[in-house]
Amino acid sequence: MKRLEVEQRTILIGLAGSHGYGLNRPDSDLDFRGVFIAPKRYYLGFDRVEQKDAGWDELGIFPFIDGNKDTVIYELKKIIQLLSGANPNVLELLWLNNYPVLTSVGQYLIKHKKLFLSKKVKHTYSGYAFAQIKKMETHRKWLLNPPQKKPIPSDFGIEDEAVLIKDELNAFLEYLYNLIRGRIEFLEEAEQLYKLLTADIDFKGVLKQYTLPDATLEYTQKLTNSRKDFIRLLKKSQNYQVALREWKAYLSWQENRNPARAEMERKSGFDLKHGMHCIRLLRSGLEILQQGQVIVDRRIAGDVDDLKAILKGEYSYEEVMKMAEDLVAQMELVYEESILPPRPDLEQINELCMELVEMQGWG
Structure with a gap:
């Protein structure tokens, strides 16, 4: 969709990112996130649209996002799905302090923001935090023991x-994933395992990212009726492709690092920004479970100076990791006591989605 059409049907735009967290510096980028409701053809016809994340140099009606590459405006159905899944980056959009654009329809969505809060936040917020830890550990490895050469098959x-x-x-x-899932599906005693395999987790992605362990190679060969030499070549090829992917990521990281951030990383031995976001996410998830609300602005939460201290390198890698470990342990305890529902009421959310579309009109 063209920018003008999206903006004409936009119900809210909020200032997110570092400005939303109260962690912005004078040179911080402006991150705008918003919601629009697509016209009739996208609901009843074949056309599909999920978000507008480019083309901000086109003709528009909101000059404050002219040319801003850090702007994403989600279509309502897409963002409703993300909100229902307790996506941390999207949940905060309904709890911001600053909305340069907010229509009555947008206000109605914000009024019902607590519909999207559930105990699922424990898994999503800790999952996003662990992703930050993974990046932090990868960058730390590159800082302390950088790769020396591009991997080749003979390695x-x-x-x-x-x-x-x-x-x-x-x-x-x-094929392996589907085969295993198909076998488990018909085993009564494996009901819990089947639930795990069919959960909202990208197991295919996990299989593709991590190599098959040695202990499972023979079983995999029998399960798939494959030649043993193929399974061995599979593992070797996986190891090679993982190493090649890491080499390319290392080169990209070196090329695109912010010089000031790179210097801070060199001094501290880890990526400070990833460390800060890890702690912010875990604290936010804990607050939601305890208080039933999302506190985006860390000045209101009361830990903005502490998070800034992480960004300045005032905490060691070991101290940040210990913080994360303690927060995860707290989240485990609070999860059991939280009065939030185990999952959101999808029927109510579906009704809300239809109400919002009707309020906006087909246009």
């Missing part, structure tokens, strides 16, 4: 046989 024992390309690996791993 992984692949000599005469051709290395399996990424598409071949992914196709086989997806």
Whole structure:
């Protein structure tokens, strides 16, 4: 959709990111997040749209986002799905302090923001925090022990046989996932395992990211009726592709690092921004479970100076990791006592979505 059409049907735009958290510096970018309701053809026809995240140099009606690359305006159905899934980056959109654009329809959505709060936040906020830890650990490894050369197939024992390309690996791993899932589905005693496999987790992505352990190679070969040499080549190729992906990520990280941030990383031995966001996410998740509200502005939460101290390198890597460990332990305890529902009421949320579309009109 063109920018003008999106903006004409936008119900809210909020100032998010570092400005929303109260952690902005004079040179901080402006991050805008918003919601629009698509016209009739996107609901009743074949056209599909989920968000507008580019094209802000087109003709528009909100000059404050002219040329701003850090602007995303989500279509209502997309953001309702993300909100229902307790997505941390989206939940905070309904709890911001600053809305440059807010219509009566947008106000109605914000009025019902607590519909989206559930105990699922424990899993999503801790999951996003662990993603920050993963990045922090990866960057720390690169800082302390940087890769020396681009990996080649022979480094992984692949000599005469051709290395399996990424598409071949992914196709086989997806087949393996579906095969395992299909077998478990018909085993009564494996009900819990089946629930786990069909949960809202990207197990295919996990299979593709992590290599098959040695202990499972023989079982995998029997399960899939594959030749043993193929399964061995699969593991070698996985190891090679993982190393190659890390090498490319390392080069991209080196090339695109902010010089000031890189210097702080060098001094502290870890990525301070990822460390700060990890702690912010865990504290926010804990607050939601305890208080039933999202506190985006960390000045209101009372820990803005502490988070800034992490960004300045005043805490060591070990201290930040200990903070994270303690917060995860607290979240486990609070989770059981929280009065939030286990999951959001999807029927009520569906009704809200229809009300909002009707209020906006087809246009």
